[in-house]
Amino acid sequence: MHSEPEKRIHKNAIKAWTVNALIMGLIWFIPLGFYVTISIGDTFGTDLYWYQGIDWFLFTVLLIVALFLYLLIGLLYPKLRWQRWKYDVSEKEIDLLRGIIIKKRTLVPINRVQHVDTRQGPVYRKFGLSSVTISTAATTHEIPALDDETANELRNTISSLVRKVKGDV
Structure with a gap:
C-alpha cells in the first residue's frame, strides 16, 4: 500500500475558491427572488402596499437557508477542500x-x-x-x-x- 501523498496545493487556493464560491453562491438567492417576484406580482398593479402579498415567515426561512448555504459553501468549504488536497x-x-x-x-x-x-x-x-x-x-x-x-x-x-x-x- 502506498503512503499518503505529501505535497499540498498552494495556500492561495483557499482565497481563490472562496471568491469563486461567493460568486457562484449567489445562485442560492434565486429561489428567494422568484418567491418575492411571484408574491408581489399578484398585488403590485392593484395594491399600493405590494409587500402585503409576501408571506414573511416563508421569506425569512428562505433567506436564512440561502444565507446559511452561501456562508457554508463560501467560507468553510474552501478551507476544508484545501486541507484534504x-x-x-x-x-x-x-x-x-x-x-x-x-x-x-x-x-x-x-x-x-x-x-x-x-x-x-x-x-x-x-x-x-x-x-x-x-x-x-x-x-x-x-x-x-x-x-x-x-x-x-x-x-x-x-x-x-x-x-x-x-x-x-
Missing part, C-alpha cells in the same frame, strides 16, 4: 488524494499519460495560480491551484517522465 509525482505514477466527506485517491500510471496542460482562469490569475491537467485515454485529472512556477515545473516534469517511460527521449 494532496498530490505526489514519481517516476511510476501520479498520486492524487482529495475529498471532504469521501476521500478519493487516484493513481495515474505515468505510461498512461497522453498529455499535460496548465490552465488558468481569471480568479486563479488574480491569485497567481494555475491548474495542471493530466489527460489519459480514458479521462482527465486535475491538480488545482498551484502557484504558476510550480505548475509549469510540474507540467514539464510529468512530460519528461512520460517521454522517458515511452522511450521518446
Whole structure:
C-alpha cells in the first residue's frame, strides 16, 4: 500500500475558491427572488402596499437557508477542500488524494499519460495560480491551484517522465 501523498496545493487556493464560491453562491438567492417576484406580482398593479402579498415567515426561512448555504459553501468549504488536497509525482505514477466527506485517491500510471496542460482562469490569475491537467485515454485529472512556477515545473516534469517511460527521449 502506498503512503499518503505529501505535497499540498498552494495556500492561495483557499482565497481563490472562496471568491469563486461567493460568486457562484449567489445562485442560492434565486429561489428567494422568484418567491418575492411571484408574491408581489399578484398585488403590485392593484395594491399600493405590494409587500402585503409576501408571506414573511416563508421569506425569512428562505433567506436564512440561502444565507446559511452561501456562508457554508463560501467560507468553510474552501478551507476544508484545501486541507484534504494532496498530490505526489514519481517516476511510476501520479498520486492524487482529495475529498471532504469521501476521500478519493487516484493513481495515474505515468505510461498512461497522453498529455499535460496548465490552465488558468481569471480568479486563479488574480491569485497567481494555475491548474495542471493530466489527460489519459480514458479521462482527465486535475491538480488545482498551484502557484504558476510550480505548475509549469510540474507540467514539464510529468512530460519528461512520460517521454522517458515511452522511450521518446
